[in-house]
Amino acid sequence: MKEIINIKGLKYTYPDGTTALCGIDLTVSEEESIGLIGPNGAGKSTLLLHLNGILRGKGQVQVLGLEIDDKNLISIRSKVGLVFQDPENQLFMPTVFDNVAFGPINTDLEKYRVEDSVRKALEEVEMEESAQRYAHHLSFGEKKRIALATVLSMNLEILLLDEPTSNLDPRARRHLIKLLKGFRVTKIVAGHDLEMILDICNRVVLLDQGKIIANGESKEIMGNKSLMEAHGLEVPLSLL
Numbered sequence: 114m115k116e117i118i119n120i121k122g123l124k125y126t127y128p129d130g131t132t133a134l135c136g137i138d139l140t141v142s143e144e145e146s147i148g149l150i151g152p153n154g155a156g157k158s159t160l161l162l163h164l165n166g167i168l169r170g171k172g173q174v175q176v177l178g179l180e181i182d183d184k185n186l187i188s189i190r191s192k193v194g195l196v197f198q199d200p201e202n203q204l205f206m207p208t209v210f211d212n213v214a215f216g217p218i219n220t221d222l223e224k225y226r227v228e229d230s231v232r233k234a235l236e237e238v239e240m241e242e243s244a245q246r247y248a249h250h251l252s253f254g255e256k257k258r259i260a261l262a263t264v265l266s267m268n269l270e271i272l273l274l275d276e277p278t279s280n281l282d283p284r285a286r287r288h289l290i291k292l293l294k295g296f297r298v299t300k301i302v303a304g305h306d307l308e309m310i311l312d313i314c315n316r317v318v319l320l321d322q323g324k325i326i327a328n329g330e331s332k333e334i335m336g337n338k339s340l341m342e343a344h345g346l347e348v349p350l351s352l353l
């Protein structure tokens with residue numbers, strides 16, 4: 114399989130001096146679905162933020178064969194979509210429609226195709242009735258769904274999802290898992306919903322304190338009780 118993400122020796126320290134990544138090496142192949150697991154503060158979100166250039170650490174990050182630098186940023190962001198852990202960081206336009214249309218408009222789709230993509234994305238998250246509502250009036254779970262729709266409306270090659278199921282009701286969660294399983298794009302999914310990760314991802318990467326502790330088959334890693342417990346995690350019920 115073709116390599117689509119290549120990270121070598123990635124280190125990142127936040128401006129306040131907190132080191133969040135201490136030398137990450139990771140390659141991801143096209144159409145793989147990778148789960149990123151680890152305790153709070155492990156560095157999962159920080160790692161995802163490097164894959165579309167929101168953060169820039171030391172070391173190498175290549176996405177779709179391109180180095181992440183100022184020259185490639187627009188091209189990378191038109192193919193790599195990130196859904197933030199906190200939807201408040203994703204929704205910056207007044208209405209639901211405007212937020213979901215932002216990506217398609219900025220990739221120069223004609224108007225009718227923008228409307229089509231927005232409608233389809235809102236249907237996928239079962240929020241088509243809310244297109245004209247103000248994003249800041251929505252409940253947290255509804256915001257989460259709209260944040261997802263902002264990437265579903267685009268034609269992406271890589272989806273980066275940070276806690277995509279948190280705050281979703283069980284039906285919306287099940288629906289989202291089914292939807293994600295159906296997408297043949299490359300996915301990296303960070304989260305604490307281990308059953309969801311098990312369902313979507315064949316491979317998981319276990320991070321702790323900014324380092325990769327384990328990288329391998331999901332059932333093997335998540336089924337390893339001593340490994341999971343040593344890093345603040347638990348074996349998912351379905352593997353007991």
Ligand SMILES: Nc1ncnc2c1ncn2[C@@H]1O[C@H](COP(=O)(O)OP(=O)(O)OP(=O)(O)O)[C@@H](O)[C@H]1O
Pocket residue numbers: 127128129131132133151152153154155156157158159160198
């Ligand atoms: N803006 C920031 N400024 C300073 N330190 C930060 C910032 N964001 C995150 N950190 C720190 O970086 C480390 C990694 O945080 P990160 O958010 O990547 O963890 P995470 O694995 O996503 O955790 P969680 O499971 O809670 O979402 C933590 O020690 C965290 O406190």
Ligand SMILES: [Mg+2]
Pocket residue numbers: 157158159198275
């Ligand atoms: Mg996080």
